[in-house]
Amino acid sequence: MIYDNRELKKRARQKLVGRYGITAGTLLLCNLIITILFEPIQSMIPGNLSSLRRASSLFSIAAYLVCSIIIVFLGNILLSGYRYLHMNIARERSCSVSNLFYGFNHQPDKVILLILRVLLINLLYMLPCLFISYVVGSLFYTLLGTSIEIFFITAVIIAAIVLIPVNLRYVLIFNLWADYPDLTAREMTQKSREMMQGNRTRYFLLTLSFIGWYLLALLSLGIGLIWIQPYVMMTCTQFYLDLNESPRDTAYWSDERYNG
Amino acid sequence: MNDFYDNGNAQEGSVKMATAALIVGIAAVLFFRIFYLSIPMAAISIILALLSRGGCVVSLRGKLAIIISSATIIFSASSTAYTIYQIYHDPVLRQQFEMYMEYFERLYSEDDDSSIWEPLPRQEEDAPVLPVEGGEQI
Numbered sequence: 001m002i003y004d005n006r007e008l009k010k011r012a013r014q015k016l017v018g019r020y021g022i023t024a025g026t027l028l029l030c031n032l033i034i035t036i037l038f039e040p041i042q043s044m045i046p047g048n049l050s051s052l053r054r055a056s057s058l059f060s061i062a063a064y065l066v067c068s069i070i071i072v073f074l075g076n077i078l079l080s081g082y083r084y085l086h087m088n089i090a091r092e093r094s095c096s097v098s099n100l101f102y103g104f105n106h107q108p109d110k111v112i113l114l115i116l117r118v119l120l121i122n123l124l125y126m127l128p129c130l131f132i133s134y135v136v137g138s139l140f141y142t143l144l145g146t147s148i149e150i151f152f153i154t155a156v157i158i159a160a161i162v163l164i165p166v167n168l169r170y171v172l173i174f175n176l177w178a179d180y181p182d183l184t185a186r187e188m189t190q191k192s193r194e195m196m197q198g199n200r201t202r203y204f205l206l207t208l209s210f211i212g213w214y215l216l217a218l219l220s221l222g223i224g225l226i227w228i229q230p231y232v233m234m235t236c237t238q239f240y241l242d243l244n245e246s247p248r249d250t251a252y253w254s255d256e257r258y259n260g
Numbered sequence: 261m262n263d264f265y266d267n268g269n270a271q272e273g274s275v276k277m278a279t280a281a282l283i284v285g286i287a288a289v290l291f292f293r294i295f296y297l298s299i300p301m302a303a304i305s306i307i308l309a310l311l312s313r314g315g316c317v318v319s320l321r322g323k324l325a326i327i328i329s330s331a332t333i334i335f336s337a338s339s340t341a342y343t344i345y346q347i348y349h350d351p352v353l354r355q356q357f358e359m360y361m362e363y364f365e366r367l368y369s370e371d372d373d374s375s376i377w378e379p380l381p382r383q384e385e386d387a388p389v390l391p392v393e394g395g396e397q398i
Binding site (some may be wrong): 014016217219223224227228231 | 273313314315
């Protein structure tokens with residue numbers, strides 16, 4: 001059955017009653033680990049641009065980039081564990097803080113492959129966007145004499161217009177990873193794309209409906225995110241479960257691996 | 261097919277969260293003159309109260325917390341805005357404010373560390389004479 005966004009949010013709040021301790025605690029732990037990992041490598045980047053010419057600075061920048069990429073992957077594996085925790089709560093299964101590390105001992109390579117796939121798809125869409133932005137920026141610069149900043153503004157606007165719908169196709173990949181361990185990364189992205197077909201606007205409106213909550217979080221200097229983030233995550237999990245439990249008629253879904 | 265929404269006992273909201281929201285809301289009222297404490301506390305109170313409802317309506321405590329916190333945010337923000345307005349439009353207050361700013365600039369300046377220990381100039385000796393209503397001096 002397809003529920004409206006209000007119903008999904010209501011069900012998310014229902015599921016989280018009495019469980020904010022574990023979700024908020026896990027979120028804090030996740031952020032703490034990412035901060036602890038990321039803090040030492042911040043010192044690798046040189047302070048001023050003039051020092052970039054030195055070979056040692058270039059080496060430190062390269063080391064910084066490599067470490068950043070590793071930490072992005074580690075962070076995403078942790079976040080996939082956090083998503084798994086929400087799946088457990090939503091399905092009334094037993095859950096604990098250790099769910100956060102689920103991704104490390106259950107096919108972490110698949111999580112990395114999923115992230116890589118989404119990153120590559122983003123890059124594929126990003127390159128034409130950058131080219132168009134460059135052309136528009138150059139035109140404005142030549143005809144109107146505007147500053148080169150127009151290039152960056154155009155790039156951001158075009159990237160937002162193009163990349164948001166693209167990324168909306170892949171929002172369910174980590175839920176699928178938690179639910180269907182037998183699928184390959186390619187099949188998961190394909191299935192996520194199929195599930196989001198015709199539901200992207202609905203998901204987009206669902207995420208937009210949290211603007212008020214984020215304004216409250218802003219007023220609370222970010223402290224309110226401790227409770228809001230689990231609520232948002234649980235609502236997205238409910239959205240996934242709603243789609244996953246809905247009757248499907250495509251041949252793709254008839255595969256026995258999806259019904260096991 | 262299993263109904264993943266079969267939720268059973270989770271219909272009622274969280275009483276603990278509503279109570280926490282009320283306590284934080286009352287604390288926000290107590291600190292309402294200090295906007296950087298009261299506004300975040302009131303916002304947290306509203307968040308807790310709204311989330312405490314679970315799948316049903318907000319409880320009485322939650323409603324009370326929302327009302328108190330909303331009022332606190334409004335009063336605290338207006339009070340702060342009024343104070344800022346006063347500082348920029350009242351010459352006496354503005355002069356005092358600039359004096360304090362100068363003092364703090366000296367306090368935290370990196371050029372001369374010894375200035376940290378210099379006291380704030382006493383009103384009757386160092387500070388300019390501030391006119392007040394009625395012609396008397398401060």
